[in-house]
Amino acid sequence: MHPFRFGVQYGRPESPTAFREMARKVEDLGYSSLFCHDHFWDSWSPIVHPAVAAEITTALRVGTLVFAADYRHPAVLAKDFATLDLLAEGRTEFGIGAGWLTEDYSQAGIPLDRPGVRIGRMIEALEVIKGLWSGEPLDYDGEYYQISGMIGRPLPHTAGGPPVIIGGGGRRVLTEAARLADIISLNPNLRSGTVGPDAARSSVAARFAERRQWIADAAGERFAEIEIQLNTFMALVSDDADSVLARFAPGFGLTPEEAREVPLVLAGTVDDICEQLHRHREAYGASYIIIHDPEVDAMAPVVARLAGA
Structure with a gap:
């Protein structure tokens, strides 16, 4: 088993000062990483945001959970992230996904292709990016991308590029992640393009056990090397978590009992959450x-107890 580590996904900072204070706090409290997301709502740039966090910390790993492959040509993303990794002196993790949020596509006027097409394009994008990070001239003739004799510049600080995170909830993307990723983020199935009852129903424990098995079957002996990540919906440190779960569960089509077993929901006392994480x-x-910035202080005792264990 891999030792526990914890990361924080930051939403929209209140101010530049608040963001810098949070980045330093996250590092001081023993979290391993700080991420932003890649959406067109009121969040900050998924390249600039991590770069500032890296500049003001000394050990914190930074990145984006996850870049939507459809939003940038892979040659551009390879250059941008290699520059980030170079400036951060290797303290990065590179997350990439196929894109899913319908609102992003509709508001930006980006065509929303069916999931299979988006996944295929994401796979090609990652192959291009890794090729450009190799330091060798890249010739690539794919269905979606064609590269001719291009050498990636600058090269990342990390030889061959930083650790790759792929997130997903469907069988194909997780099977490909088992081949391509160093870290796999187990997600619900977001085929609907929103976070609602469909995503919640795909988050029950049995579905996550199935996803884990898909990865293990596809990865074979490599499975032991892959780090499995959970990007939680909620981390609630409370003596009365049951009443909170009872209130929110029906809105997602779940019973309170089902909500308590969702791997992406951590709820209870510090002892309860530590036990949940060992079970997961x-x-x-x-x-x-991965938790979210409003939960950083409350989850600090869990991090102090489990990080590295």
């Missing part, structure tokens, strides 16, 4: 836990 690692191989 045993059941799903999940050791890399």
Whole structure:
């Protein structure tokens, strides 16, 4: 089993000062990483945001969970992220996905292709990016991208490029992740393009056990090397978590009992959450836990107890 580590996904900072204070706090409290997301709502740039966090910290790893492959040509993204990794002296993790949020596509006027096409394009994009990070001239003739004799510049600080994160909830993307990723983020199935009842129903424990098995079957002996990540919906440290779950579960078409077993929901006392995380690692191989910025202080005792264990 991989040791536990914890990351934070930051939403929209209140101010530049607040963001810098949060980045320093996250590092001081023992979190391993700080990520932003890649959406067109009121969040900040998914390249500039991590660059500032890296500049003001000394050990914190930074990145984006996850870049939507459809939003940037892979040659551009390879250059941008290699520059980030170079400036951060290797303290990055590169997350990429196929894109899913319908609102992003409709508002930006980007065509929303069916999932299979988006996944295929994401796979090609990652192959191009890795090729450009190799330091060798790249010739690539794919269905979606063609590269002719291009050498990636600058090269990342990390030889061959930083660790790759692929997130997903469907069988094909997780099977490809088992081949291509160093870290796999187990997600619900977001085929509907929104976070609602469909996504919630795909988040029950049995579905996550199935996803873990898909990865294990596809990865074979390599499975032991892959770090499994959970990007949580909620991390609620409370003596009365049951009443909170009872209130929100029906809105997602779940019973309170089902909500409590959703791997992306952490709820209860510090002891309760530590026990949940041990069960999740045993059941799903999940050791890399992502929470969100409003939960940083409350989850600090869990991080202090489990990080590295």
